[in-house]
Amino acid sequence: MNINISLKKMLVIAAKDIKTYYGKPPSLFYGIVLPFALFGAFLAGRPCVTEEYRVVGVTVLSTFFGGTTIAAVVLPLERRSGTIDRLILAPISFKTLLLGKSLAGFMFSFPVTLLVLSIILPFTGFWNLNPLLLVVSIALSVIFSCAFGLAFSASANDVADVMWPMNFVRFFMIFFSGVFMPIDEIYLFMPSLKFIAYLLPLTYSVDAVYQSIVGINDLMMLITDFTILITITVMLYYIAYRRFIKTLT
Amino acid sequence: MQNKNARESENAGEELKVAIEARGLTKQYGEFTAVNGLNLKVFDGEFFGLLGPNGAGKTTTVKMLTGLTKPTKGEALIMDANIMERPLDVKRVIGVVPEVSNIYVEMTAWENLLFAAELYDVSRGEAIERAKMLLEVFGLYERRNDKAANFSKGMRRRLAIAMALIHSPKVLFLDEPTSGLDVQSTRNIREVVRRLNRDGVTVFMTTHFIDEADNLCDRVGIINRGQLAALDTPERLKQMIGGKLSVEISLQPIPSLEELKEVSSDVTKTGDKFIVYTESPSTTLSELVKLANVKGWRIISVRTLTPSLEDVFVKLTGLTAVDVERLELIRPSGKGRSRE
Ligand SMILES: Nc1ncnc2c1ncn2[C@@H]1O[C@H](COP(=O)(O)OP(=O)(O)O)[C@@H](O)[C@H]1O
Numbered sequence: 001m002n003i004n005i006s007l008k009k010m011l012v013i014a015a016k017d018i019k020t021y022y023g024k025p026p027s028l029f030y031g032i033v034l035p036f037a038l039f040g041a042f043l044a045g046r047p048c049v050t051e052e053y054r055v056v057g058v059t060v061l062s063t064f065f066g067g068t069t070i071a072a073v074v075l076p077l078e079r080r081s082g083t084i085d086r087l088i089l090a091p092i093s094f095k096t097l098l099l100g101k102s103l104a105g106f107m108f109s110f111p112v113t114l115l116v117l118s119i120i121l122p123f124t125g126f127w128n129l130n131p132l133l134l135v136v137s138i139a140l141s142v143i144f145s146c147a148f149g150l151a152f153s154a155s156a157n158d159v160a161d162v163m164w165p166m167n168f169v170r171f172f173m174i175f176f177s178g179v180f181m182p183i184d185e186i187y188l189f190m191p192s193l194k195f196i197a198y199l200l201p202l203t204y205s206v207d208a209v210y211q212s213i214v215g216i217n218d219l220m221m222l223i224t225d226f227t228i229l230i231t232i233t234v235m236l237y238y239i240a241y242r243r244f245i246k247t248l249t
Numbered sequence: 250m251q252n253k254n255a256r257e258s259e260n261a262g263e264e265l266k267v268a269i270e271a272r273g274l275t276k277q278y279g280e281f282t283a284v285n286g287l288n289l290k291v292f293d294g295e296f297f298g299l300l301g302p303n304g305a306g307k308t309t310t311v312k313m314l315t316g317l318t319k320p321t322k323g324e325a326l327i328m329d330a331n332i333m334e335r336p337l338d339v340k341r342v343i344g345v346v347p348e349v350s351n352i353y354v355e356m357t358a359w360e361n362l363l364f365a366a367e368l369y370d371v372s373r374g375e376a377i378e379r380a381k382m383l384l385e386v387f388g389l390y391e392r393r394n395d396k397a398a399n400f401s402k403g404m405r406r407r408l409a410i411a412m413a414l415i416h417s418p419k420v421l422f423l424d425e426p427t428s429g430l431d432v433q434s435t436r437n438i439r440e441v442v443r444r445l446n447r448d449g450v451t452v453f454m455t456t457h458f459i460d461e462a463d464n465l466c467d468r469v470g471i472i473n474r475g476q477l478a479a480l481d482t483p484e485r486l487k488q489m490i491g492g493k494l495s496v497e498i499s500l501q502p503i504p505s506l507e508e509l510k511e512v513s514s515d516v517t518k519t520g521d522k523f524i525v526y527t528e529s530p531s532t533t534l535s536e537l538v539k540l541a542n543v544k545g546w547r548i549i550s551v552r553t554l555t556p557s558l559e560d561v562f563v564k565l566t567g568l569t570a571v572d573v574e575r576l577e578l579i580r581p582s583g584k585g586r587s588r589e
């Protein structure tokens with residue numbers, strides 16, 4: 001089967017995006033302001049949450065906010081300027097186009113997250129940190145976030161049309177996925193609602209990053225985390241693809 | 250050059266290569282039909298013009314022919330390949346300049362061209378060579394390292410066309426390439442496109458400038474309200490409205506159109522003048538003079554006219570010549586009606 005994806009063209013598109021959006025407000029915010037804000041949040045974190053949990057929260061927030069935001073602006077910005085036509089007219093498949101677009105989000109959010117961690121980690125106890133697993137977990141979380149931002153924005157003409165609904169869903173997910181405190185604590189008084197957490201993909205990002213930092217304590221759960229994140233990411237890309245194709249009719 | 254007179258060889262019964270074909274192309278937006286059952290063939294090496302007023306369906310047609318939008322019905326073929334079935338094969342051989350200059354204003358002219366080259370797999374060496382050549386041709390070489398954000402509308406348009414040419418396309422689509430541009434850019438663009446066509450590139454250009462269609466195109470299709478009203482060479486289109494000549498007359502007080510229909514049923518009003526189409530201008534002229542005497546009208550001016558593409562356009566689209574001028578369908582500098 002010819003899946004028609006060109007890695008080279010993906011890189012061409014992503015490199016162009018980084019060149020053009022570098023220096024624009026969203027990238028400045030997520031590239032510079034957010035890491036420092038997160039570092040501050042880490043230092044000022046509530047004492048009732050353990051230090052390692054605060055590192056997990058900051059890491060997941062960085063991947064999720066960075067990935068979703070960049071991936072959600074790259075398409076609408078090109079639609080508004082009319083330059084999207086150039087990419088649609090080019091001899092590349094729409095899959096390559098969309099993956100290239102989200103690659104720009106990855107190339108932004110992934111290094112920024114690693115940067116944030118490299119600032120924070122020297123202040124911590126390192127625990128049983130597994131560097132390879134951590135990098136893989138972060139990468140997966142960023143890829144999922146990019147797919148999420150892309151699915152939201154695939155048919156939008158304006159950044160503003162995307163941000164409002166996406167922020168609503170993002171904050172809901174962040175709160176109920178245990179980014180700020182362990183899910184057992186969130187649902188302490190309503191344990192019957194805990195199933196909500198298991199419906200939200202971000203919960204699995206949190207667990208994967210947590211196990212990479214404190215050491216693997218539940219291998220089955222870690223495998224589940226990766227499986228679910230990959231499955232959801234593929235589904236989100238499919239949704240993005242369908243929505244994108246629909247704009248051409 | 251060899252295909253320049255595609256239509257002539259068609260008459261000679263030669264097999265012609267079709268570069269662009271529309272088969273019953275239809276586009277509906279909800280209940281509204283923007284383009285309705287469009288059929289046309291553009292031959293290899295031809296310079297084809299699609300002429301029509303604003304909202305006629307020109308852009309929608311280009312979008313369907315180039316894969317930017319899916320037709321509701323019908324098919325678009327480029328070099329015998331269906332754009333919906335083999336999009337990548339088609340996209341490799343076409344260059345498209347959309348209505349809005351699709352350049353990246355955050356990047357320099359040079360970066361824009363190299364990015365376009367990478368999208369089309371043009372090798373680095375060739376890309377540099379072609380980018381240089383194209384920038385020179387379009388008079389942008391000195392400004393190559395300036396961000397496109399600092400470019401005027403005409404410069405942006407020229408850069409957009411240069412980008413559409415970076416991969417040496419066999420078929421070039423231009424959607425109103427000179428609309429709203431300064432005289433210098435317009436001249437430059439027309440000259441470059443004409444030269445490209447002479448070198449064998451098939452050109453499909455939309456325009457609402459009648460003189461542009463008349464001066465550049467081998468054949469012109471006139472589109473109005475989503476339908477092709479006529480398609481032929483500019484000269485034949487002019488003959489088509491009867492090979493008829495016409496008499497232009499201005500009278501005081503201005504009579505109604507109905508009153509003039511006593512002379513001929515084929516009359517249109519343009520501003521304060523009337524155009525009476527006729528086989529025999531001299532007969533019509535004497536009839537007009539007679540009528541004017543009977544009615545007591547004063548003849549302010551009178552002249553006989555040969556048909557122009559504008560007449561064809563006015564006749565086929567049902568727009569009056571006043572509309573034509575209001576819609577800026579002709580440039581002030583444009584070729585006017587020729588005088589007998
Ligand atoms: N996306 C769209 N949705 C609804 N109507 C549209 C859309 N695009 C074009 N139209 C309508 O279709 C008609 C033809 O438009 P267009 O092809 O842009 O004309 P032209 O290029 O000849 O000026 C116009 O009436 C326009 O308003």
Ligand SMILES: [Mg+2]
Pocket residue numbers: 304307308309348424425
């Ligand atoms: Mg148009």
